[in-house]
Amino acid sequence: MTDFSDGADAKRAARVALLATRRALTAAQRADAAASVVAELVDLVRRLRPRRMTGYVPVGSEPGGPDLPEVLRAALPDGAGLLLPVLRDDLDLDWAAYTGPGALVAAGRGMREPAGPRWGRSAIAGAELVVVPALAVDRRGLRLGRGGGSYDRALARVPQTTLTVALLHDGELVEALPAQPHDRPVRAVITPSGGVRTLDGAPGVDPPTSAGRTRVP
Numbered sequence: 001m002t003d004f005s006d007g008a009d010a011k012r013a014a015r016v017a018l019l020a021t022r023r024a025l026t027a028a029q030r031a032d033a034a035a036s037v038v039a040e041l042v043d044l045v046r047r048l049r050p051r052r053m054t055g056y057v058p059v060g061s062e063p064g065g066p067d068l069p070e071v072l073r074a075a076l077p078d079g080a081g082l083l084l085p086v087l088r089d090d091l092d093l094d095w096a097a098y099t100g101p102g103a104l105v106a107a108g109r110g111m112r113e114p115a116g117p118r119w120g121r122s123a124i125a126g127a128e129l130v131v132v133p134a135l136a137v138d139r140r141g142l143r144l145g146r147g148g149g150s151y152d153r154a155l156a157r158v159p160q161t162t163l164t165v166a167l168l169h170d171g172e173l174v175e176a177l178p179a180q181p182h183d184r185p186v187r188a189v190i191t192p193s194g195g196v197r198t199l200d201g202a203p204g205v206d207p208p209t210s211a212g213r214t215r216v217p
Helices: 010-023 027-048 068-075 121-126 150-155
Strands: 052-054 081-087 093-097 104-106 112-114 129-133 136-138 163-167 188-191 195-198
Touching (some): 027 129, 081 150, 093 112, 093 150
Parallel strands (some): 052 081, 163 188
Antiparallel strands (some): 104 112
16 A cells, blocks of 8 residues: 655645646556546446445546446436535535436546436435545545545545445555545445455444455445
């Protein structure tokens, strides 16, 4: 694992380094990573059978691929709902139901989001599984995003017992990340090589097994 925790500009330096590494991935590497991460996430969804979950539409080099919402919707039990984020002008997140790729519209920061009715910022609190993007996550569960603080605000509304999962490329689960008071941890990550891994420092999570993975609920 990498340690990015030292230095006053550590967060900015870590973000720059991680984005550069992602951009250097070939199309084949991204496709392989997306297939592995999605397979693990679909297996998790089928085991947990949430009645409501959140996801997002990966952009650029984010793991998961642009078809992730459609794959997740197909994995959910009948009648279950998938919420996707809607970026507000204040960079907080609202939520709307995913009803299909034809209902997605272009939004700020390269995002695509549902065009349907907004459910409000607190809708994430009712999700049984929360899937979020990240540039990196450390062993405590602290995540590094792109700097807008949107997901930190959203995760602050999620009950501590809810399973929150960040999707990563290999090498993005690191030893330590710089933290600020507003940073909110996730409870688990999915990487192409490591699969689902819960984190020993995250709230409400049992320590990992010797094999490096832990069982999720």
